[in-house]
Amino acid sequence: VLFLAYLVLQVIYARRKYKISPPETTGHPEFERIFRAQANCSEYFPIFISLLWVAGIFFHQGVAAVCGLLYLYTRFRYFQGYAAAAQERLVP
Template identity: 45%
Template sequence: MDQETLGSIVLLVIVTLISVVQNAFFANKVEHESRHCNGKGLQRQGSSSFDRVYTANQNCGHAYPTFLAVLWCAGLLCSQAPAAFAGLMYLFVRQKYFVGYLGERTQSTPGYLFGKRIILFLFLMSVAGVLNYYLVFFFGSDFEIHIKTITGAISPLLLIP
């Protein structure tokens, strides 16, 4: 691959690799809790603390494929930097959800709701990129600069809870 192509995806790759490390952390927590509670290998039956860790890991895994899909679509079709920023925010929120789920379940709700908002933002970025492609294809009008400006301006608003 040439440097220009790599430059257009490197931030997305970094966010994806960080998410892989986070998944490994979650899996390690499940394994540790299983060994701590059962004294054996990974077993699904266990204490309530194991059940919480296992359920938190499962819940985080359910939205993960959707997150990766919209992260890459938004980054490739719209703008890499705001998509990568939103991806990092999503990983932070997912960590907050996981840790919150281990405590009281009400602590995980803000992370869950915030994560949904970030996925919606990435989805809308993807849709804007697809629409821009077809506007260029059919009408010759390119709104890429405007879309990048708007998404770049809106992405910091994701920090507002």
């Protein structure tokens, strides 16, 4: 939940930086990338929580916790990469 709060704060900062008022979802390309990355992470969060909960109940809780932390780390890296401009993401 704290991870989602971090992503929401990033969208709020981008809205302020580029002067885009809610409920607008279009505007500066950097804002659109940040908004879309946050929305994508939010869309998959219920699946993640459900699977983490089931894994903790039916399997080993330690392994489930490590997998959960790994998922959050990879989602954080995804957010950073998606928010970056395409020219910065592509390798020559």
